[in-house]
Amino acid sequence: MELSPLLIKRGLKTKVLASEIFYYSLLNSTNETAKELASKGAKEGALIVAEEQRRGKGRRERVWLSEGGKNILASIIFRPQLEAGQVFYLTMIASLSIAKAIKEVSGLEARIKWPNDVYLNDKKVCGILTEFSFQKEKINYAIVGIGINVNSDPSIYPEIRSRATSILKETGKEISRVELFKLLLSHMEEGYGFLQKGKLAEIREEWEGLSLLKGKMVKVVSNGEVEKGFYKGIDENGALIIQDLKGERKRIVSGDASLELGDEDG
Ligand code: BTN
Numbered sequence: 462m463e464l465s466p467l468l469i470k471r472g473l474k475t476k477v478l479a480s481e482i483f484y485y486s487l488l489n490s491t492n493e494t495a496k497e498l499a500s501k502g503a504k505e506g507a508l509i510v511a512e513e514q515r516r517g518k519g520r521r522e523r524v525w526l527s528e529g530g531k532n533i534l535a536s537i538i539f540r541p542q543l544e545a546g547q548v549f550y551l552t553m554i555a556s557l558s559i560a561k562a563i564k565e566v567s568g569l570e571a572r573i574k575w576p577n578d579v580y581l582n583d584k585k586v587c588g589i590l591t592e593f594s595f596q597k598e599k600i601n602y603a604i605v606g607i608g609i610n611v612n613s614d615p616s617i618y619p620e621i622r623s624r625a626t627s628i629l630k631e632t633g634k635e636i637s638r639v640e641l642f643k644l645l646l647s648h649m650e651e652g653y654g655f656l657q658k659g660k661l662a663e664i665r666e667e668w669e670g671l672s673l674l675k676g677k678m679v680k681v682v683s684n685g686e687v688e689k690g691f692y693k694g695i696d697e698n699g700a701l702i703i704q705d706l707k708g709e710r711k712r713i714v715s716g717d718a719s720l721e722l723g724d725e726d727g
Contacts, residue, residue: 462637462638462639463512463530464484464510464512464533464638464639464642465484466482466484466510468639469482469508469510469639469642469643469646470482472643473643473646473647474647475506475646475647475650476650477505477506477650477653478506478508478537478646478649478650478653479506479508479646480504480505480506480507481503481504481506481507481508482507482508482510483498483503483507483508483509483510484510484511485509485510485511485512486511486512486513487511487512487513487514487515487529488511488514488515489514489515489516490514490515490516490517490518490606491509491510491511491514491517491534491535491536491606492518492536492590492592492604492606493516493518494509494511494536495507495509495536495537495538495604495606496592496594496602496604498538499538499594499602499604500594500602503538504538505538505539505540506537506538506539507537507538508535508536508537508538508646509535509536509537509538510533510534510535511534511535512529512530512534513527513529513530513534514527514534517534517608518590518606519588519590520577520588520590521717525588525590525608526615526618526620526621527608527610527613528613528614528615528617531611531612531613531627531638532608532609532610532611532612532613532627532638533607533608533609533611533638533641533642533645534607534608535606535607535642536604536605536606536607537555537604537605537607537649538602538603538604539551539602539603539604539605539653540600540601540602540603541600541603541653541656541657542600542657543600543603543656544598544599544600545593545595545598545599545600546698547661547698548591548593548600548603549576549591549698549699550656550661550664550699551591551603551605551653551656552576552577552589552591552605552699553652553664553665553668553699554649554652554653554655554656554664555577555589555591555605555607555649555652556573556577556578556579556587556589556668556671557573557648557652557664557667557668557671558645558646558648558649558651558652559571559579559587559589559607559609559645560572560573560579560671561644561648562641562642562644562645562648563579563581563586563587563609563628563641565644566628566636566637566640566641566644567628567631567632567634567636568632569581569582569628569631569632571586571587571671572671572672572673573668573671573672573673574672574673574674574718575672575674575695575701575718576699576701576715576716576718577589577590577591579609580673581626581628581631582626582631583673583720584624584625584626585621585624585625585626586609586610586625586626586627586628586631587607587608587609587610588607588608589605589606589607589608590605590606590608591603591604591605591606592604592606607645609628609641610625610626610627610628610630611627611628611629611636611638611641612627612628612629612635612636612638613627613629614627614629614630615627615630616630628641652664661697662697665695665697668695669694669695672692672694673720674692674718674720675692676691676692677691677692677720677721678690678691678692678720678721679691679692679703679718679719679720679721680718680719680720680721681701681703681713681716681717681718681719682716682717683713683714683715683716683717684715684716688703688705688711688713688716689703689705689706689721690703690704690705690706690711691703691704693710696712698714700712700713700714701713701714701716701718
C-alpha cells in the first residue's frame with residue numbers, strides 16, 4: 462500500500478503536523494525538497510513523503526540506502542521558537558516518537574543511540590537528519606528528516622548489511638507503514654507541544670530512559686579522534702558526557718558512538 466496523503470490524513474488528529482502533505486514516488490532527497498518548500502513559505506508541520514530517493518542523505522555526507530516502496534522516507538518542516546543551540550530537541554522528540562510508535566505497532570523495545578539513531582536489538586532501524594536555517598541565532602526553519610526501515614530487507618545493501626535492520630527483519634511480520642507513520646506523527650505533535658512549553662528537562666529525561674548507551678562503556682569517534690568512557694548522559698544542549706578511565710569527564714558535541722564491551726558494573 463502506498464504512503465499516500467489520503468491514507469495518512471484519514472483519522473489523524475494532529476493540528477500542526479501534516480498541515481500539508483507533499484507526496485512523491487521518486488525524488489532526490491525529502492530533506493532537499495523540504496528545504497526548497499520551506500524557503501518558499503511552506504507551513505509549519507508540512508510533510509514531504511517519498512516512496513524512493515535517488516540521493517537519500519545521511520549524517521556526515523553519507524548516503525541513506527532504502528528500498529523503494531517499503532519504508533518511511535519523510536521530512537517535516539518546523540518553524541520553532543528555539544535558539545539555534547536547542548535544535549537538538551527536535552531530533553530528540555523525533556527519536557522518542559519513533560521508538561514509541563515502533564513499540565506500539567510491533568511490541569519491540571526500540572532504543573535510541575546518541576545522537577539520533579533508533580535501534581532494534583543492537584542494529585540500526587532508523588536514522589534522523591535534522592537540518593536548519595537560522596538568522597541571528599533564531600531559527601528560520603528546521604527540517605527533521607526521518608528514514609525508517611519498515612518492510613525492507615536492508616541486507617540487500619552490502620555496505621550496511623552487518624549494522625542495519627528493519628521492523629520486518631526483527632518481527633518476521635509486515636506492518637502497515639501508514640499506521641506506523643500516523644502514530645509517529647501523533648507522538649511528535651505531543652512532543653512538539655512539550656518543546657513549545659519549554660519542558661526541556663522532561664524531554665531529556667524521557668529520552669534518557671530509552672538510551673541504548675545507558676550504563677555502558679562507549680567509544681565515540683569525533684573529528685577523527687577516538688574517545689572511550691562510561692556513558693554519563695547528555696547535557697542540556699544534547700552533548701554527550703562520558704567519563705574516561707582516569708575519571709575525567711568529557712563533553713562531546715558531535716560524533717559517532719558505539720558500544721564497547723563491558724558496562725559500569727564490570
Ligand atoms: C543518518 O542516520 O545518517 C541519517 C539518515 C536520515 C535519512 C532520512 S531519509 C528521509 C530524509 N531525507 C534524506 O535525504 N535523509 C533523511
